[in-house]
Amino acid sequence: MPELPEVETVRRGLQPAMEGARIVKAEVRRKDLRFAFQKDFVARLTGQTVTGLGRRAKYLMADLDSGDVLVMHLGMSGSFRVIKQDEQQVPGKFHHPRNEDRAHDHVVFHMSSGAAVIFNDPRRFGYMKIIARKALEDEPLLKGLGPEPLGNEFDAKMLARSCANKKTSLKAALLDQRVVAGLGNIYVCEALFRAHLSPRRLAATLATKKGEPADHAKRLVTAIHAVLNQAIKAGGSSLRDHRQTDGELGYFQHSFQVYDREGEKCQTAGCGGIVRRFTQNGRSTFWCPKCQK
Incomplete structure (x- = not known):
């Protein structure tokens, strides 16, 4: 989708x-x-x-x-x-x-x-x-949607507050449209990789015991902003059906660092790890077990 x-x-x-x-x-x-x-x-x-x-x-x-x-x-x-x-x-x-x-x-x-x-x-x-x-x-279609990830109100504090008591994985939380609206499997995988955070990490760890955003929450928000802006500039990712309105393919898929790169070497400098894939909540998750913690 x-x-x-x-x-x-x-x-x-x-x-x-x-x-x-x-x-x-x-x-x-x-x-x-x-x-x-x-x-x-x-x-x-x-x-x-x-x-x-x-x-x-x-x-x-x-x-x-x-x-x-x-x-x-x-x-x-x-x-x-x-x-x-x-x-x-x-x-x-x-x-x-x-x-x-x-x-x-x-x-x-x-x-x-x-x-x-x-x-x-x-x-x-x-x-x-x-x-x-x-x-x-x-409207039921729109009611309950979370903040826009590129909107002014979306920051580390808001994300940490939304995830503070969640017992689900970090990836599952980011895919929850009530937490943040518009993210999907591709860009969540990419953002987590860039933030060096494991998709299996508990979502609640984005907040400290006092409810403040942890440092990795700030890294994650920065990564989300970066990957979305880069993808928009590239015209999106042309996997299967996506086309721009003029018939041209988006080409952000050429910038994937982890998504759909199972078995390839991790692109993080000095890591030396291998990108792995596993099924999480019914979807393929791509990550580097060595540098994503």
Whole structure:
């Protein structure tokens, strides 16, 4: 599933075509994706101007001038592409052909900017829902989400406080969207490696007995910030289905230091360890047992 950097990359790619433009026509080519579309889905979108395009965790959020918000989730294989009239897109260095089966083009937004914004989802785990802005705080999809890891409020003190009494592993805590929103398996593995912290470490050890953030909590927050910003700059990680809106692959996977590098030498200077993989909470965890404590 696309993680925060991939979703942020998609947001930035859609912004020029959607933000400030009116939805002239919305096409829904099937009755459902992961969930059924609302009966008034098309009617509530038609004629509305997108006043802002944001992101909350792994959700894209399009503010409409009606006071509604179009919430969109990419699911496992969902992607957008932007087609502009009389303009052909030039493949980038990391371009990989998309699925040519247009049967998977399930939603099309025809924008007053002259662009067609197309949502393609072969596996149909993505979804879209229109929510009144005033009802967002009570929306089950969004309720209970933790702080944004790149937001101003997310720091070592907040992370330590959230993990102080947890008896779960540090990796499991970081994947809990109530602790921090938007992190997934790839970037948690990478951040833990950069902070030299074991994924098996108890989450509660991020806080001292007095409840203050331990030094390794500060290292971890710094690592989370660094890996996310680097991944966003690189356009995300193109594992399986992720594509940018112009069809180009993100290429942060070339910067992985531990993820999917089982059996390779640890990249920490002077370590000499070997990257290992084990299953943790049903997911593959990659780490260096020698330098991650």
